[in-house]
Amino acid sequence: MAAVNPIRVLVICDTGPVQEQVTAALGNQPDFQLVDLLTISDRLIREVRAAEPDLIVVDHMVGGQSTLDLIDELSSTFTESSVIAILPGEDSLRAQQVMLAGARAFLVQPFTQVNLISTLRRVRDLDVRRLVTYHPQSAMEERQRPLRIITVFSPRGGVGVSTVAANLALGFQEETDKRILLFEGKLYFGHLDVMLNIRSQNTLADLVPHANNMDDSLVFDVITRHASGVHVMLSPGNIQVAQGIRPDDLYNVFMGVQRLYDIVIVDAGNSLNENSVTLMDAADRVLLVATPDLAALRDASRFIQISKGLGYPTEKMLVLLNRAGMLGGVRPQDIETVLHNQIFAHVADDNANAVRSINRGIPLLYRYPRSPASKSYKKIVKQLNEMSVTEVTTSSYGTPSQSQREALMASSNLG
Ligand SMILES: Nc1ncnc2c1ncn2[C@@H]1O[C@H](COP(=O)(O)OP(=O)(O)OP(=O)(O)O)[C@@H](O)[C@H]1O
Numbered sequence: 001m002a003a004v005n006p007i008r009v010l011v012i013c014d015t016g017p018v019q020e021q022v023t024a025a026l027g028n029q030p031d032f033q034l035v036d037l038l039t040i041s042d043r044l045i046r047e048v049r050a051a052e053p054d055l056i057v058v059d060h061m062v063g064g065q066s067t068l069d070l071i072d073e074l075s076s077t078f079t080e081s082s083v084i085a086i087l088p089g090e091d092s093l094r095a096q097q098v099m100l101a102g103a104r105a106f107l108v109q110p111f112t113q114v115n116l117i118s119t120l121r122r123v124r125d126l127d128v129r130r131l132v133t134y135h136p137q138s139a140m141e142e143r144q145r146p147l148r149i150i151t152v153f154s155p156r157g158g159v160g161v162s163t164v165a166a167n168l169a170l171g172f173q174e175e176t177d178k179r180i181l182l183f184e185g186k187l188y189f190g191h192l193d194v195m196l197n198i199r200s201q202n203t204l205a206d207l208v209p210h211a212n213n214m215d216d217s218l219v220f221d222v223i224t225r226h227a228s229g230v231h232v233m234l235s236p237g238n239i240q241v242a243q244g245i246r247p248d249d250l251y252n253v254f255m256g257v258q259r260l261y262d263i264v265i266v267d268a269g270n271s272l273n274e275n276s277v278t279l280m281d282a283a284d285r286v287l288l289v290a291t292p293d294l295a296a297l298r299d300a301s302r303f304i305q306i307s308k309g310l311g312y313p314t315e316k317m318l319v320l321l322n323r324a325g326m327l328g329g330v331r332p333q334d335i336e337t338v339l340h341n342q343i344f345a346h347v348a349d350d351n352a353n354a355v356r357s358i359n360r361g362i363p364l365l366y367r368y369p370r371s372p373a374s375k376s377y378k379k380i381v382k383q384l385n386e387m388s389v390t391e392v393t394t395s396s397y398g399t400p401s402q403s404q405r406e407a408l409m410a411s412s413n414l415g
Protein backbone atom coordinates (compact mmCIF):
# COMPACT_ATOMS: atom_id res chain seq x y z
CA MET A 1 0.00 0.00 0.00
CA ALA A 2 1.31 3.44 -0.92
CA ALA A 3 2.21 5.83 1.93
CA VAL A 4 0.05 8.93 2.48
CA ASN A 5 2.88 11.36 1.76
CA PRO A 6 5.48 9.38 -0.15
CA ILE A 7 8.94 10.84 -0.59
CA ARG A 8 9.03 12.23 -4.12
CA VAL A 9 12.18 11.20 -5.98
CA LEU A 10 13.25 12.51 -9.36
CA VAL A 11 16.11 10.86 -11.22
CA ILE A 12 18.31 12.49 -13.87
CA CYS A 13 20.26 9.84 -15.78
CA ASP A 14 20.57 8.12 -19.16
CA THR A 15 18.64 4.98 -19.93
CA GLY A 16 20.71 2.04 -18.76
CA PRO A 17 21.71 0.13 -15.65
CA VAL A 18 21.55 3.08 -13.21
CA GLN A 19 18.03 3.89 -14.29
CA GLU A 20 17.00 0.25 -13.99
CA GLN A 21 18.56 -0.11 -10.56
CA VAL A 22 16.99 3.05 -9.15
CA THR A 23 13.60 2.22 -10.63
CA ALA A 24 13.71 -1.31 -9.20
CA ALA A 25 14.80 -0.11 -5.73
CA LEU A 26 12.13 2.57 -5.49
CA GLY A 27 9.46 0.23 -6.87
CA ASN A 28 9.89 -1.94 -3.76
CA GLN A 29 9.40 0.90 -1.29
CA PRO A 30 5.84 2.11 -0.72
CA ASP A 31 7.00 5.27 1.04
CA PHE A 32 8.96 6.43 -2.03
CA GLN A 33 7.48 7.64 -5.29
CA LEU A 34 9.52 7.94 -8.47
CA VAL A 35 7.98 11.12 -9.87
CA ASP A 36 10.03 11.47 -13.05
CA LEU A 37 13.03 10.18 -14.97
CA LEU A 38 14.73 12.96 -16.92
CA THR A 39 17.74 13.47 -19.16
CA ILE A 40 19.46 16.74 -20.05
CA SER A 41 17.33 19.11 -22.13
CA ASP A 42 16.56 22.81 -22.42
CA ARG A 43 13.41 22.23 -20.43
CA LEU A 44 15.13 20.36 -17.62
CA ILE A 45 14.82 23.01 -14.90
CA ARG A 46 11.14 23.60 -15.74
CA GLU A 47 10.46 19.87 -15.70
CA VAL A 48 12.16 19.49 -12.33
CA ARG A 49 10.10 22.36 -10.93
CA ALA A 50 6.89 20.81 -12.25
CA ALA A 51 7.70 17.45 -10.65
CA GLU A 52 8.10 19.01 -7.17
CA PRO A 53 10.66 16.46 -6.00
CA ASP A 54 11.86 16.07 -2.44
CA LEU A 55 15.02 14.36 -3.62
CA ILE A 56 16.86 14.66 -6.93
CA VAL A 57 19.23 11.82 -7.83
CA VAL A 58 21.77 12.84 -10.50
CA ASP A 59 24.12 10.46 -12.30
CA HIS A 60 27.72 11.65 -12.77
CA MET A 61 27.40 11.84 -16.58
CA VAL A 62 24.22 12.41 -18.53
CA GLY A 63 24.09 12.77 -22.33
CA GLY A 64 27.89 12.56 -22.42
CA GLN A 65 28.30 15.59 -20.11
CA SER A 66 29.55 15.87 -16.56
CA THR A 67 26.72 16.89 -14.25
CA LEU A 68 28.80 18.93 -11.78
CA ASP A 69 27.43 22.28 -13.00
CA LEU A 70 23.94 20.85 -13.13
CA ILE A 71 24.22 19.77 -9.47
CA ASP A 72 25.28 23.30 -8.62
CA GLU A 73 22.32 24.78 -10.50
CA LEU A 74 19.79 22.33 -9.05
CA SER A 75 20.93 22.79 -5.47
CA SER A 76 20.89 26.56 -5.67
CA THR A 77 17.54 26.68 -7.53
CA PHE A 78 15.64 24.09 -5.51
CA THR A 79 16.74 24.85 -1.98
CA GLU A 80 14.01 22.75 -0.40
CA SER A 81 14.94 19.65 -2.39
CA SER A 82 18.17 17.74 -1.88
CA VAL A 83 20.52 16.48 -4.54
CA ILE A 84 22.15 13.06 -4.27
CA ALA A 85 24.98 12.45 -6.74
CA ILE A 86 25.96 9.09 -8.20
CA LEU A 87 29.73 8.71 -8.61
CA PRO A 88 31.38 6.18 -10.93
CA GLY A 89 33.81 4.90 -8.28
CA GLU A 90 35.71 5.85 -5.14
CA ASP A 91 37.17 9.27 -5.94
CA SER A 92 37.60 11.61 -2.99
CA LEU A 93 38.31 14.65 -5.17
CA ARG A 94 35.14 14.17 -7.19
CA ALA A 95 33.22 13.45 -3.97
CA GLN A 96 34.38 16.75 -2.51
CA GLN A 97 33.50 18.56 -5.74
CA VAL A 98 29.92 17.30 -5.71
CA MET A 99 29.55 18.24 -2.03
CA LEU A 100 30.91 21.72 -2.76
CA ALA A 101 28.48 21.96 -5.67
CA GLY A 102 25.69 21.44 -3.16
CA ALA A 103 24.94 17.70 -3.20
CA ARG A 104 23.80 16.42 0.18
CA ALA A 105 25.17 12.92 -0.29
CA PHE A 106 26.61 10.65 -2.91
CA LEU A 107 26.41 7.04 -3.86
CA VAL A 108 29.42 5.24 -5.26
CA GLN A 109 28.85 2.68 -8.00
CA PRO A 110 28.32 -0.21 -7.68
CA PHE A 111 25.77 0.34 -4.93
CA THR A 112 23.08 -1.94 -3.60
CA GLN A 113 19.39 -1.18 -3.32
CA VAL A 114 19.85 -1.08 0.47
CA ASN A 115 22.60 1.57 0.11
CA LEU A 116 20.41 3.63 -2.16
CA ILE A 117 17.32 3.51 0.01
CA SER A 118 19.15 4.14 3.27
CA THR A 119 20.97 7.13 1.75
CA LEU A 120 17.72 8.59 0.41
CA ARG A 121 16.02 8.04 3.75
CA ARG A 122 18.84 9.66 5.69
CA VAL A 123 18.91 12.72 3.45
CA ARG A 124 15.14 13.10 3.54
CA ASP A 125 15.00 12.67 7.26
CA LEU A 126 17.52 15.45 7.81
CA ASP A 127 15.61 17.63 5.30
CA VAL A 128 12.39 17.18 7.21
CA ARG A 129 14.14 18.17 10.38
CA ARG A 130 15.58 21.24 8.68
CA LEU A 131 12.29 22.24 7.05
CA VAL A 132 10.09 21.84 10.10
CA THR A 133 12.59 23.53 12.37
CA TYR A 134 13.20 26.58 10.26
CA HIS A 135 10.13 26.91 8.06
CA PRO A 136 7.20 25.79 10.18
CA GLN A 137 3.98 26.04 8.22
CA SER A 138 1.43 28.38 9.66
CA ALA A 139 -1.25 25.70 10.12
CA MET A 140 1.03 23.79 12.43
CA GLU A 141 1.53 24.50 16.07
CA GLU A 142 4.87 26.08 16.80
CA ARG A 143 6.91 25.54 19.90
CA GLN A 144 10.16 27.00 21.12
CA ARG A 145 12.66 24.59 22.54
CA PRO A 146 16.23 25.01 23.81
CA LEU A 147 19.12 24.14 21.51
CA ARG A 148 20.05 20.48 21.66
CA ILE A 149 22.64 19.76 19.01
CA ILE A 150 25.53 22.17 18.47
CA THR A 151 28.06 21.21 15.82
CA VAL A 152 31.49 22.84 15.86
CA PHE A 153 33.24 22.97 12.49
CA SER A 154 35.87 24.83 10.51
CA PRO A 155 36.87 24.33 6.88
CA ARG A 156 40.44 24.97 8.03
CA GLY A 157 42.40 22.64 10.30
CA GLY A 158 44.12 23.59 13.53
CA VAL A 159 42.00 26.64 14.36
CA GLY A 160 40.65 25.24 17.62
CA VAL A 161 37.53 23.19 16.79
CA SER A 162 38.30 20.44 19.30
CA THR A 163 39.34 22.94 21.98
CA VAL A 164 36.06 24.81 21.52
CA ALA A 165 33.95 21.63 21.49
CA ALA A 166 35.59 20.21 24.63
CA ASN A 167 35.40 23.46 26.60
CA LEU A 168 31.78 24.05 25.64
CA ALA A 169 30.83 20.54 26.73
CA LEU A 170 32.51 21.12 30.09
CA GLY A 171 30.93 24.56 30.35
CA PHE A 172 27.44 23.14 29.81
CA GLN A 173 28.14 20.46 32.39
CA GLU A 174 29.13 23.13 34.92
CA GLU A 175 26.42 25.62 34.10
CA THR A 176 23.39 23.32 33.74
CA ASP A 177 22.10 20.07 35.15
CA LYS A 178 21.55 18.72 31.66
CA ARG A 179 22.92 15.44 30.32
CA ILE A 180 25.84 16.37 28.08
CA LEU A 181 27.42 14.38 25.28
CA LEU A 182 30.59 15.34 23.45
CA PHE A 183 30.54 13.50 20.11
CA GLU A 184 33.72 13.09 18.10
CA GLY A 185 32.47 13.31 14.54
CA LYS A 186 35.94 13.72 13.08
CA LEU A 187 36.62 10.14 12.11
CA TYR A 188 40.29 10.53 11.19
CA PHE A 189 42.94 11.93 13.53
CA GLY A 190 40.52 12.88 16.27
CA HIS A 191 42.25 13.93 19.48
CA LEU A 192 39.56 14.48 22.10
CA ASP A 193 40.98 11.56 24.10
CA VAL A 194 44.29 13.42 24.47
CA MET A 195 42.62 16.73 25.24
CA LEU A 196 40.50 15.18 27.96
CA ASN A 197 43.05 12.64 29.13
CA ILE A 198 40.67 9.75 28.70
CA ARG A 199 41.62 6.30 27.62
CA SER A 200 39.20 3.84 26.20
CA GLN A 201 39.11 0.99 23.72
CA ASN A 202 35.47 1.82 23.01
CA THR A 203 34.56 4.02 20.08
CA LEU A 204 31.54 4.78 17.96
CA ALA A 205 32.71 2.04 15.56
CA ASP A 206 31.49 -0.47 18.20
CA LEU A 207 27.94 0.75 17.68
CA VAL A 208 27.94 0.48 13.87
CA PRO A 209 26.83 -3.19 13.76
CA HIS A 210 23.95 -2.31 16.13
CA ALA A 211 23.08 1.01 14.49
CA ASN A 212 19.54 -0.03 13.58
CA ASN A 213 18.74 -1.56 16.92
CA MET A 214 20.66 0.35 19.55
CA ASP A 215 19.49 -0.11 23.09
CA ASP A 216 20.36 2.41 25.76
CA SER A 217 22.56 0.09 27.80
CA LEU A 218 24.73 -0.64 24.79
CA VAL A 219 25.29 3.09 24.21
CA PHE A 220 26.23 3.59 27.87
CA ASP A 221 28.68 0.65 27.62
CA VAL A 222 30.48 2.32 24.72
CA ILE A 223 30.45 5.89 26.05
CA THR A 224 33.54 7.11 27.90
CA ARG A 225 32.90 9.12 31.05
CA HIS A 226 35.05 12.17 31.69
CA ALA A 227 35.80 13.19 35.29
CA SER A 228 33.59 16.27 34.81
CA GLY A 229 30.53 14.09 34.20
CA VAL A 230 30.48 14.77 30.44
CA HIS A 231 29.91 11.64 28.36
CA VAL A 232 32.23 11.34 25.37
CA MET A 233 31.71 9.28 22.23
CA LEU A 234 35.17 8.84 20.74
CA SER A 235 35.95 8.17 17.10
CA PRO A 236 38.12 5.16 16.26
CA GLY A 237 41.85 5.65 16.68
CA ASN A 238 42.47 3.16 13.88
CA ILE A 239 42.31 4.53 10.33
CA GLN A 240 41.25 1.22 8.80
CA VAL A 241 38.34 0.99 11.20
CA ALA A 242 37.38 4.59 10.40
CA GLN A 243 37.49 3.83 6.68
CA GLY A 244 34.89 1.13 7.17
CA ILE A 245 32.35 3.59 8.59
CA ARG A 246 29.94 4.72 5.88
CA PRO A 247 28.01 8.02 6.14
CA ASP A 248 24.82 6.05 6.80
CA ASP A 249 26.51 4.22 9.66
CA LEU A 250 27.67 7.47 11.23
CA TYR A 251 24.22 8.97 10.82
CA ASN A 252 22.47 5.98 12.36
CA VAL A 253 24.89 5.83 15.29
CA PHE A 254 24.57 9.58 15.85
CA MET A 255 20.78 9.46 15.78
CA GLY A 256 20.71 6.48 18.11
CA VAL A 257 23.02 8.13 20.63
CA GLN A 258 21.88 11.78 20.58
CA ARG A 259 18.35 10.99 21.75
CA LEU A 260 19.73 10.03 25.20
CA TYR A 261 21.13 13.51 25.92
CA ASP A 262 19.85 17.03 26.48
CA ILE A 263 22.84 18.72 24.87
CA VAL A 264 25.11 17.24 22.23
CA ILE A 265 28.29 19.07 21.26
CA VAL A 266 29.80 17.68 18.07
CA ASP A 267 33.43 18.06 17.01
CA ALA A 268 32.88 17.84 13.23
CA GLY A 269 36.53 18.50 12.37
CA ASN A 270 37.71 20.39 9.36
CA SER A 271 36.86 18.66 6.14
CA LEU A 272 33.73 19.31 4.22
CA ASN A 273 32.45 15.86 3.40
CA GLU A 274 29.27 13.83 3.66
CA ASN A 275 29.90 13.06 7.33
CA SER A 276 30.47 16.65 8.40
CA VAL A 277 27.49 17.85 6.34
CA THR A 278 25.31 15.19 7.97
CA LEU A 279 26.43 16.34 11.42
CA MET A 280 25.77 19.96 10.49
CA ASP A 281 22.38 19.13 8.99
CA ALA A 282 21.41 17.47 12.25
CA ALA A 283 22.47 20.50 14.32
CA ASP A 284 20.36 23.33 15.70
CA ARG A 285 23.37 25.63 15.40
CA VAL A 286 26.72 25.34 13.65
CA LEU A 287 29.61 27.10 15.35
CA LEU A 288 32.00 28.06 12.59
CA VAL A 289 35.43 28.53 14.16
CA ALA A 290 37.86 30.96 12.54
CA THR A 291 41.07 32.64 13.64
CA PRO A 292 41.96 36.25 12.78
CA ASP A 293 44.32 35.43 9.90
CA LEU A 294 43.47 35.91 6.27
CA ALA A 295 43.69 32.26 5.23
CA ALA A 296 41.26 31.11 7.93
CA LEU A 297 38.94 34.01 7.22
CA ARG A 298 38.88 33.34 3.49
CA ASP A 299 38.00 29.68 4.12
CA ALA A 300 35.32 30.68 6.62
CA SER A 301 33.87 33.18 4.15
CA ARG A 302 33.71 30.52 1.41
CA PHE A 303 32.08 28.14 3.81
CA ILE A 304 29.42 30.69 4.73
CA GLN A 305 28.55 30.87 1.01
CA ILE A 306 28.42 27.08 0.81
CA SER A 307 26.19 26.93 3.86
CA LYS A 308 23.58 28.98 1.99
CA GLY A 309 23.68 26.38 -0.79
CA LEU A 310 23.11 23.74 1.90
CA GLY A 311 19.91 25.58 2.75
CA TYR A 312 21.01 26.68 6.23
CA PRO A 313 19.25 29.83 7.34
CA THR A 314 21.50 32.70 8.37
CA GLU A 315 20.71 32.26 12.05
CA LYS A 316 21.93 28.65 12.02
CA MET A 317 25.55 29.65 11.42
CA LEU A 318 27.37 31.31 14.33
CA VAL A 319 30.88 32.59 13.75
CA LEU A 320 33.21 32.02 16.68
CA LEU A 321 36.45 33.95 16.48
CA ASN A 322 39.10 31.95 18.28
CA ARG A 323 42.42 33.47 19.33
CA ALA A 324 40.87 36.93 19.25
CA GLY A 325 43.44 39.67 19.84
CA MET A 326 46.23 37.48 18.45
CA LEU A 327 49.37 39.48 17.75
CA GLY A 328 49.24 40.78 14.17
CA GLY A 329 45.71 39.45 13.71
CA VAL A 330 43.04 41.05 11.54
CA ARG A 331 40.84 43.56 13.44
CA PRO A 332 37.32 42.41 14.44
CA GLN A 333 35.52 45.06 12.35
CA ASP A 334 37.56 44.06 9.29
CA ILE A 335 36.72 40.41 9.96
CA GLU A 336 32.99 41.15 9.91
CA THR A 337 33.48 42.94 6.60
CA VAL A 338 35.38 39.99 5.11
CA LEU A 339 32.80 37.48 6.34
CA HIS A 340 29.71 39.62 5.63
CA ASN A 341 28.60 38.24 8.92
CA GLN A 342 28.56 39.26 12.54
CA ILE A 343 30.88 37.56 14.97
CA PHE A 344 28.77 35.66 17.49
CA ALA A 345 31.53 35.23 20.07
CA HIS A 346 35.23 35.80 20.68
CA VAL A 347 37.62 33.55 22.57
CA ALA A 348 40.74 35.39 23.64
CA ASP A 349 44.15 34.34 22.38
CA ASP A 350 45.96 32.43 25.11
CA ASN A 351 48.51 30.26 23.40
CA ALA A 352 50.61 29.28 26.41
CA ASN A 353 47.64 28.13 28.49
CA ALA A 354 45.93 26.46 25.51
CA VAL A 355 49.01 24.37 24.77
CA ARG A 356 49.58 23.53 28.45
CA SER A 357 45.95 22.45 28.71
CA ILE A 358 46.28 20.07 25.78
CA ASN A 359 49.54 18.65 27.07
CA ARG A 360 48.10 18.01 30.52
CA GLY A 361 44.80 16.72 29.19
CA ILE A 362 42.86 19.28 31.24
CA PRO A 363 40.76 21.71 29.19
CA LEU A 364 41.26 25.45 29.71
CA LEU A 365 37.99 25.89 31.52
CA TYR A 366 39.12 23.53 34.28
CA ARG A 367 42.84 24.21 34.31
CA TYR A 368 42.67 28.01 34.07
CA PRO A 369 39.10 28.91 34.99
CA ARG A 370 39.85 32.60 35.50
CA SER A 371 41.73 33.08 32.20
CA PRO A 372 40.15 35.36 29.59
CA ALA A 373 39.55 32.36 27.27
CA SER A 374 37.69 30.48 30.03
CA LYS A 375 35.58 33.56 30.76
CA SER A 376 34.66 33.68 27.07
CA TYR A 377 33.64 30.01 27.12
CA LYS A 378 31.39 30.58 30.15
CA LYS A 379 29.74 33.50 28.38
CA ILE A 380 29.22 31.47 25.19
CA VAL A 381 27.64 28.63 27.14
CA LYS A 382 25.21 31.07 28.77
CA GLN A 383 24.31 32.57 25.39
CA LEU A 384 23.76 29.17 23.77
CA ASN A 385 21.81 27.96 26.77
CA GLU A 386 19.41 30.87 26.44
CA MET A 387 18.87 30.42 22.71
CA SER A 388 15.97 28.48 21.29
CA VAL A 389 14.78 27.04 18.00
CA THR A 390 11.27 26.95 16.65
CA GLU A 391 9.85 23.59 15.80
CA VAL A 392 6.39 22.23 15.12
CA THR A 393 4.66 19.99 17.59
CA THR A 394 1.81 18.71 15.44
CA SER A 395 2.44 17.99 11.80
CA SER A 396 2.04 15.26 9.27
CA TYR A 397 5.76 14.65 9.70
CA GLY A 398 5.64 14.33 13.46
CA THR A 399 8.35 16.07 15.42
CA PRO A 400 11.82 15.71 13.96
CA SER A 401 12.88 13.21 16.55
CA GLN A 402 9.82 11.06 15.84
CA SER A 403 10.54 11.11 12.15
CA GLN A 404 14.13 10.21 12.88
CA ARG A 405 13.00 7.26 14.94
CA GLU A 406 10.60 6.19 12.19
CA ALA A 407 13.37 6.42 9.62
CA LEU A 408 15.63 4.35 11.82
CA MET A 409 12.94 1.74 12.26
CA ALA A 410 12.11 1.73 8.58
CA SER A 411 15.72 1.33 7.56
CA SER A 412 16.06 -1.58 9.96
CA ASN A 413 13.39 -3.36 7.90
CA LEU A 414 15.38 -3.20 4.69
CA GLY A 415 16.12 -6.52 3.23
N1 LIG B 1 42.17 30.49 22.61
C1 LIG B 1 43.30 29.99 22.12
N2 LIG B 1 44.44 30.74 22.14
C2 LIG B 1 45.58 30.26 21.64
N3 LIG B 1 45.73 29.06 21.12
C3 LIG B 1 44.65 28.26 21.06
C4 LIG B 1 43.37 28.69 21.56
N4 LIG B 1 42.50 27.68 21.40
C5 LIG B 1 43.17 26.68 20.81
N5 LIG B 1 44.47 27.01 20.62
C6 LIG B 1 45.52 26.17 20.05
O1 LIG B 1 45.25 25.87 18.71
C7 LIG B 1 45.80 24.60 18.38
C8 LIG B 1 44.76 23.79 17.66
O2 LIG B 1 43.68 23.51 18.53
P1 LIG B 1 42.70 22.29 18.26
O3 LIG B 1 43.43 21.01 18.30
O4 LIG B 1 41.54 22.48 19.16
O5 LIG B 1 42.28 22.64 16.77
P2 LIG B 1 41.43 21.76 15.75
O6 LIG B 1 40.75 22.75 14.86
O7 LIG B 1 40.61 20.78 16.46
O8 LIG B 1 42.61 21.03 14.97
P3 LIG B 1 42.50 19.77 13.98
O9 LIG B 1 42.15 20.39 12.66
O10 LIG B 1 43.89 19.18 14.01
O11 LIG B 1 41.45 18.84 14.50
C9 LIG B 1 46.24 23.97 19.68
O12 LIG B 1 47.64 24.01 19.78
C10 LIG B 1 45.60 24.84 20.74
O13 LIG B 1 46.40 24.90 21.89
Ligand SMILES: [Mg+2]
Residues within 6 Å of the ligand: 161, 162, 163, 186, 190, 191, 269
Ligand atom coordinates in the same frame (compact mmCIF):
# COMPACT_ATOMS: atom_id res chain seq x y z
MG1 LIG C 1 40.46 18.71 16.25
